[in-house]
Amino acid sequence: MAIASARALRALPLARGSLALLRVHPVVSLSIGAAVVLSLVAVPTGVGALLAAWFVCELFSVQLAMKGESPEGRGRAWVSAALVVFCTVMVIAIAGWIAALGFGPDFQTADRSLAPLPWPEALRRGSLVAGTLALAVAAGTPFIYAPLVLLDRGGRLGGACLESAALVRRGGAIPHYALAFFAYLLSLSPALVSMIVVARTVERAATPLGALVAIPLLPASIPLGLGLVTHAYLAQRDALPEAHLVRASGPLPRGLVAFLSTVSLAPLVGLLLMAVAGRVPSQPPIGELPSGAVVVVDAPARAHIDVPLTTLQIDLEGSNVAIYAGDGDGVGLLPRAFEGAIGHVRVGRVQDDYAIELRSEDDEPTRIVRVDRAGLRVDDSVEARLRSRSPDGVLIAFIVCFAICAGGSLAYLGPLGEDRAKRRKRLVANRRAFLAALVVMPFSLMAFAAGVIALFGLPG
Helix, strand or coil: CHHHHHHHCHHHHHHHHHHHHHHCCCHHHHHHHHHHHHHHHHHHHCHHHHHHHHHHHHHHHHHHCCCCCCCCCCCHHHHHHHHHHHHHHHHHHHHHHHHHHHCCCCCCCHHHHHCCCCHHHHHHHHHHHHHHHHHHHHHHHHHHHHHHHHHHCCCCCHHHHHHHHHHHHHHHHHHHHHHHHHHHHHHHHHHHHHHHHHHCCCCCCHHHHHHHHHHHHHHHHHHHHHHEEEEEHHHHHHCCCCCHHHHHCCCCCCCCCCCCCHHHHHHHHHHHHHHHHHCCCCCCCCCCCCCEEEEEEEECCCCCCCCCCEEEEEEEEEEEEEEECCEEEEECCCCCCCCCCCEEEEEEEEEEEEEEEEEEEECCCCCCEEEECCCCCCCCCCCCCCCCHHCCHHHHHHHHHHHHHHHHHHHHHHHHHHCCCCCHHHHHHHHHHHHHHHHHHHHHHHHHHHHHHHHHCCCC
């Protein structure tokens, strides 16, 4: 059976099977693919993400029907399947957002980046983004078949996740990681290729336009990508337990379920905290005015300081600093960077921007803030926000721990899924799952702690 599972994951049969699914009913597949794309476009409204997950389930259901299966009616199983899709996509989207903005160019200065990045730097950043996304995909790989199990066989969400993990474990972790990665990559390939071409040939600021140009191709690429998963599932479905075996196995101990849920969710919560930390403005970094800056203000601290020949205004109150421009626009109140009151301010012009040096009355390191003429910070990238509250070692530890948790989840979910098919005794399966989760638990808690530190900083 393991050999058959390995054969089912070969690239060429998967590609042929996915293409065959699209050819059976191309109009239906393209229509649902277009619905998924329109839902993704509407994600900023909040409803789009939920609709996209539902339409993905519609596409899975149609693909099952194309192979002669009879999918479950729309009900609890569909809601559970959509929830799995939604959570998986959200994890990948959050990781992609952090990676793209954390490793990419500062989003505040992207509109002034007229020249493309040099190839070595572009490849370095692209590799970091791809690696981060690969980790996120790996975290969701054990559940890759769960929506199809629910749509095909019904049942409960937890049971479908365990059966999916058992299939992944039986077919091999690495082949399934590759399957999941290339399924997502194929689905989004038109947008990714188009954005890279635009960034390299036009300008970095126009990169989002590449995604718009690729929209007409996404309704075809999304069914092809999901078709890889559907074809792989149907090729291995015989390894799933019969319904009467599942009913006879009974529920898992509640304590074990709670423990495994904690180990599984802690790194994901840490990732969510990282994303929230990327939205919190960074503290002004330690530094002084650049040597080439033209000093335009050099004065003791006072309530209001106007920057000559600009509409910039610096408001000071104790250790608090606020920067405004025009009719109250600008960055506003900065995160607190000093324990004591600010005693001296210098402002220097650096090309088209202004660097503001803040010095406290106490013996604290000098801080510097860089803004443009509109009073908006140009030194406040996602990377700067994460690094302002947590050391580099914490961020590296998060990536390492998240990777271990992503790979280790199969070690404790797989045996429980195998127990449902009576391929492993219940007591042995529970013991193996508990011991494997116990090994992963420290890394899971460290990933969660890294997220807390990124958001709130180190204690003290």
